Amino acid sequence: MITLTQLALFLPAAFLVAMTPGANNLLAFTNGSRAGLVPAAKALTGRMAAFAVMIILVALGLDALLRTSELAFQILKWIGVAYLIYLGVRMWRADPEEAIPEARALARREFLTAMGNPKAYLLFTAFLPQFTQGTEAIAPQLLSLGAIYLAVEALAAIIWAGGGALLGARALTVARRRWLNRGAGGVLMVAAGGLAVTERR
Numbered sequence: 460m461i462t463l464t465q466l467a468l469f470l471p472a473a474f475l476v477a478m479t480p481g482a483n484n485l486l487a488f489t490n491g492s493r494a495g496l497v498p499a500a501k502a503l504t505g506r507m508a509a510f511a512v513m514i515i516l517v518a519l520g521l522d523a524l525l526r527t528s529e530l531a532f533q534i535l536k537w538i539g540v541a542y543l544i545y546l547g548v549r550m551w552r553a554d555p556e557e558a559i560p561e562a563r564a565l566a567r568r569e570f571l572t573a574m575g576n577p578k579a580y581l582l583f584t585a586f587l588p589q590f591t592q593g594t595e596a597i598a599p600q601l602l603s604l605g606a607i608y609l610a611v612e613a614l615a616a617i618i619w620a621g622g623g624a625l626l627g628a629r630a631l632t633v634a635r636r637r638w639l640n641r642g643a644g645g646v647l648m649v650a651a652g653g654l655a656v657t658e659r660r
Contacts, residue, residue, distance in 0.1 A: 460595070461603045469590045473608050476586060477615035482543060482572050482650045484619045489550070489643045490565050491623025493636070499620035501562040505569030506616065507609055510579070514605030517583045518598045536654060539575030543651035546572065551644030576654065 461469075478484075483506050490499035546568065573579055587608070591600040627636075 461600065461607070462592070465590055465592070465604075466607070469604060469607065470611065472586075472590075473611040474615060476582070477608070477612045478618070482576065482647055483569060484616065485643055485646055485650075486565075486569055486572060487616045487619040488623035489639065491620035491625075492627035492639060493623075494560075494562075494565065495627070496617075496621055496624040498562045498565065499624065500617055502565030502569050503613060503616050503620070505566030505571075506573050507613060509570045509573035510583075510609055510612060511605075512574070513580050513583050514587070514602065514608070516580070517587060518601040518605065520598075535575070535580075536657060540651045540655045542571055542575045543647050543654065547644040547647030547651060549644070550647060551641050553640045553644075 487499055487503065487506075490502050494502075583605070587601050587604050588597070590604055591597055
């Protein structure tokens with residue numbers, strides 16, 4: 460059972476973590492600017508599904524594999540690097556006037572971007588346990604905190620998507636949309652570089 464004290468400590472910290480700029484929040488912003496708020500919000504189901512899988516793995520203790528196996532960490536890391544580069548190049552080269560992908564395709568991007576990032580696994584491993592109580596069973600607490608975090612993450616992602624939608628509706632000409640695509644693609648490739656030099660700790 461999660462106490463009010465745990466919630467009072469967890470919610471502000473979770474919101475700050477969820478609002479941090481990163482590959483998935485950048486995707487939400489870009490999706491919002493191109494497709495609008497509703498399709499971008501629907502696409503967030505991909506990210507929520509990926510994070511739910513991670514939280515369950517952490518609760519089951521399977522995250523220990525990433526913390527103890529250098530091989531498993533490196534395999535996941537380089538898959539993530541390759542996908543971020545692929546996505547970054549696609550965004551960089553995207554035609555600003557091309558048809559907007561369906562929400563399902565956007566959700567798939569969100570899912571794969573999250574699942575391919577070992578930092579997200581390690582974040583849940585290091586973050587959620589800080590708010591558990593040692594006198595209670597850990598796994599139920601992790602699942603409860605994880606479910607709450609998903610709600611906070613969804614709120615933060617909608618804020619990012621809403622910012623993109625507002626910008627897209629008011630300020631994006633074709634030329635500016637092209638530069639947004641290139642900026643987003645460049646940031647994703649930089650994120651790939653940052654992930655490539657990440658070491659297991």
